Amino acid sequence: DVVLHAHAIHRGGAQLIPTARRVCYASQLTASPRLMEPVYLCEIQAPETAMGGIYSCLNRRRGQVVSEEQRPGTPMYNVKAYLPVLESFGFTADLRAHTAGQAFPQCVFDHWQLVSGNPLEEGNKCAEIVAGIRARKGLAAEIPPLDRFLDRL
Numbered sequence: 001d002v003v004l005h006a007h008a009i010h011r012g013g014a015q016l017i018p019t020a021r022r023v024c025y026a027s028q029l030t031a032s033p034r035l036m037e038p039v040y041l042c043e044i045q046a047p048e049t050a051m052g053g054i055y056s057c058l059n060r061r062r063g064q065v066v067s068e069e070q071r072p073g074t075p076m077y078n079v080k081a082y083l084p085v086l087e088s089f090g091f092t093a094d095l096r097a098h099t100a101g102q103a104f105p106q107c108v109f110d111h112w113q114l115v116s117g118n119p120l121e122e123g124n125k126c127a128e129i130v131a132g133i134r135a136r137k138g139l140a141a142e143i144p145p146l147d148r149f150l151d152r153l
Contacts, residue, residue: 019151026149034114035126038085041066041110044095046103047075053098054079061087061094083107086129119143 004011042063044054048070058065063083070077083091088107095103117124120143134141 022149022151025144026146029120029143029146029149033119035119035129036112037115037129038109039111039113040083040085040088040107042081042083042088042091042105042107044079044081044103044105045076046079046099048077050099050102051077051079053100054095054103057091057095057098058083061091063087082110082113084113085109 004015042058046054051068055065057063058081061083063081066080066082068077068079091107092105095105115126115129117126119126119130121127130143131141134143
């Protein structure tokens with residue numbers, strides 16, 4: 001139920017917008033929210049001797065190898081992997097350090113994927129991402145409880 005001011009002059013955005021905002025926030029919290037993250041398709045070219053460093057570097061950064069093909073007539077391999085964008089910062093330097101400068105990555109946006117876990121429950125990667133974003137934006141560390149969005153008349 002809605003209680004609007006009796007006079008038309010007082011029924012405006014100042015009365016409707018805050019209520020609509022609280023409804024949207026509360027509906028997002030009750031809808032079992034999930035996060036989606038952008039994912040790169042990373043193509044890495046390296047000799048066979050650098051393959052161990054490539055796999056170890058990708059595994060530490062939640063990367064998933066899609067294909068590994070050898071170029072005919074050369075000792076070079078082409079490795080294609082999915083790498084979350086969040087994990088890609090500093091990836092090139094880390095990869096070159098683990099392969100003695102023999103690997104050459106190229107990353108291009110490929111798709112979006114769901115982050116495993118619930119952002120409202122503590123102790124998973126999704127909650128860590130949300131906490132980092134809230135800290136970076138200067139918001140309170142905890143997600144506001146649902147009763148904060150109830151109308152108080």
